[in-house]
Amino acid sequence: MQLKGIEAVSVVDQIRCDRCDKEVHRTESDFEQMTSIGFDAGYGSIFGDGNRVEIDLCEPCLRATLGTWLRVLAPWSIDQMPLWQVWTAVGRPLPIMDSQNPGRFMHPYRVLTVQEMADHLKCSPEAVYERAHAGEFIFLSSPDRVDDQRYPAFQLDERLDKSLLKQIIQKYLEADVSSTLLWSFLRSPQKIYAGLTAIEMLLGGMPPQYDTLTPEERADIFLDVVDEEISRVRW
Numbered sequence: 001m002q003l004k005g006i007e008a009v010s011v012v013d014q015i016r017c018d019r020c021d022k023e024v025h026r027t028e029s030d031f032e033q034m035t036s037i038g039f040d041a042g043y044g045s046i047f048g049d050g051n052r053v054e055i056d057l058c059e060p061c062l063r064a065t066l067g068t069w070l071r072v073l074a075p076w077s078i079d080q081m082p083l084w085q086v087w088t089a090v091g092r093p094l095p096i097m098d099s100q101n102p103g104r105f106m107h108p109y110r111v112l113t114v115q116e117m118a119d120h121l122k123c124s125p126e127a128v129y130e131r132a133h134a135g136e137f138i139f140l141s142s143p144d145r146v147d148d149q150r151y152p153a154f155q156l157d158e159r160l161d162k163s164l165l166k167q168i169i170q171k172y173l174e175a176d177v178s179s180t181l182l183w184s185f186l187r188s189p190q191k192i193y194a195g196l197t198a199i200e201m202l203l204g205g206m207p208p209q210y211d212t213l214t215p216e217e218r219a220d221i222f223l224d225v226v227d228e229e230i231s232r233v234r235w
């Protein structure tokens with residue numbers, strides 16, 4: 001038995017850039033783009049032992065001050081594979097086979113070039129572009145070269161629920177939310193899926209409480225989560 005009470009929680013409501021004084025409220029889209037650094041200086045620190053060091057910067061000021069040293073990476077070079085060990089440990093669907101190296105598994109969060117996609121699908125790179133632009137595949141564009149695209153490899157997995165994937169892509173297109181944000185959503189463990197990622201769900205993974213549901217009911221729940229995610233990142 002749990003007895004519930006209500007407690008006030010303090011949240012950051014507004015952030016002011018320390019360099020240009022620009023103020024952003026949490027309901028504004030720029031809010032997510034503010035960078036906050038804060039740490040307690042350690043022993044022997046040049047900031048003085050135990051002092052608190054803080055700064056909040058908007059994106060233009062972050063680039064103006066630290067830009068020379070910032071590492072801006074394409075979405076596919078971000079090393080984000082948190083669930084890999086969990087996946088194997090709990091007997092989730094097996095990763096994708098790498099046809100180039102039979103016996104070796106292709107990482108489910110790996111991305112492919114258009115040529116690799118074309119080789120797998122036995123079609124031309126142009127045909128891959130066309131299918132991607134028709135909303136059949138997700139593709140990611142490099143931050144500095146739009147024509148440099150990568151395709152998440154899980155889309156070639158035969159266990160993929162293709163119709164569900166198409167519906168997700170369609171929702172993101174309609175909401176005008178970037179495929180980079182879609183890619184990051186797909187790889188994040190979701191509480192409502194008992195810690196599985198959307199990719200794992202698309203490949204047939206299922207939390208125990210979904211056992212009694214029909215495939216349509218599962219799809220509905222899945223798409224509700226997608227809608228929620230879109231409204232969260234969109235503002």
Ligand SMILES: [Zn+2]
Nearest residue numbers: 017020058061
């Ligand atoms: Zn600023």
